[in-house]
Amino acid sequence: MIIFGSANALPGLDAGWERIERGDSAMDAVETAVRIIEDNLEDHTVGSSGLANVLGEVELDASIMDGTTRATGAIGALHGYAHPISVARALMTALPHVMLVGAGADAFAHEIGAEKRDLATAASRELWEARFRALAVEHPEPGKAVAATNALLTYAHAAGTVNVIAVDARGHVASAVSTSGWPWKYPGRLGDTPVIGAGNYADGRHGAAACTGFGELSIRGVTAYSVVRNMHDGTDVLEACRLAILDLAPMADPAIDNLTMSIVACSRSGEVAAVSTIPGAEYAVREEGMDRAACRPRLHVPFHSGEMANGQG
Ligand code: GLY
Numbered sequence: 001m002i003i004f005g006s007a008n009a010l011p012g013l014d015a016g017w018e019r020i021e022r023g024d025s026a027m028d029a030v031e032t033a034v035r036i037i038e039d040n041l042e043d044h045t046v047g048s049s050g051l052a053n054v055l056g057e058v059e060l061d062a063s064i065m066d067g068t069t070r071a072t073g074a075i076g077a078l079h080g081y082a083h084p085i086s087v088a089r090a091l092m093t094a095l096p097h098v099m100l101v102g103a104g105a106d107a108f109a110h111e112i113g114a115e116k117r118d119l120a121t122a123a124s125r126e127l128w129e130a131r132f133r134a135l136a137v138e139h140p141e142p143g144k145a146v147a148a149t150n151a152l153l154t155y156a157h158a159a160g161t162v163n164v165i166a167v168d169a170r171g172h173v174a175s176a177v178s179t180s181g182w183p184w185k186y187p188g189r190l191g192d193t194p195v196i197g198a199g200n201y202a203d204g205r206h207g208a209a210a211c212t213g214f215g216e217l218s219i220r221g222v223t224a225y226s227v228v229r230n231m232h233d234g235t236d237v238l239e240a241c242r243l244a245i246l247d248l249a250p251m252a253d254p255a256i257d258n259l260t261m262s263i264v265a266c267s268r269s270g271e272v273a274a275v276s277t278i279p280g281a282e283y284a285v286r287e288e289g290m291d292r293a294a295c296r297p298r299l300h301v302p303f304h305s306g307e308m309a310n311g312q313g
Helices: 007-021 026-038 084-094 102-111 122-135 146-152 215-221 223-232 237-251
Strands: 002-006 060-066 071-078 099-101 162-167 173-179 200-203 207-213 261-267 272-276 282-287 294-297
Touching: 002 007, 002 026, 002 207, 002 261, 002 272, 007 026, 007 162, 007 282, 007 294, 026 060, 026 084, 026 162, 026 173, 060 084, 060 200, 071 084, 071 102, 084 102, 084 173, 099 102, 122 146, 162 207, 162 261, 173 200, 173 207, 200 223, 207 215, 207 223, 207 237, 215 223, 215 237, 223 237, 223 261, 237 261, 237 272, 272 282
Parallel strands: 071 099
Antiparallel strands: 002 162, 002 282, 060 071, 060 173, 162 173, 200 207, 207 261, 261 272, 282 294
């Protein structure tokens, strides 16, 4: 058994671990862990207190995948609900669909009685507003927001998001990802989080992977699937992650400083790897023999090195 994910998943991993320790499924564990991060008001990249789009609306994306069946549910641009990960999971059984977005996602969340919440907090509103002030950008009208979006967006903010992968006592793997997406994004923008294969993929025959960082890149590279496919093709999990980052390199403009792509993954047997294009990045993990979840260093894999840095990445 193991549960692990992005470093900001740390506050949720012990609760997820307790689920698998008492015999619950990996799906239960990853949902439990992610819900805690969706409630974490200190985290402005996920759930409540997540930063808003350019119009000031918090739009949430989430997906969850059961590696045993490859069943999945994904929700995009959801407004005003506390736990997009649970809305995504509910979709798996409520309808023969795998993804709902925008008004349809909102209607579905309402119909299943999902918990409503005003997602903005005083702190998240101030962080959001401060960038308008700092750049002297006027608040745009709906339908006239392209110029303001381009003025406000910065690649340095295309990071954050929480992901969690668990392997339960039966050896079943599941993965879950949740985000408020790129702050000041154009309304309706989806990143990789709800796109199965891009930000999230679990296939119990080979392993699972989930991404954080610049979602436009991992959509184009189908990065989470690419990691699992590499394992299918015979690489170990660390090499699978490294190759998936390097596969993105031709699309990652070297002029963009600090462009982030981070991957956590595990093999079918539960061997874990975590890599990032950013030096010093960490991931969070709880496994047997640990009293509580802890962070460990990711391996640093720069986009343009073409070789693995030996690092504390
Ligand atoms: N990786 C999260 C996003 O791009 O929205």
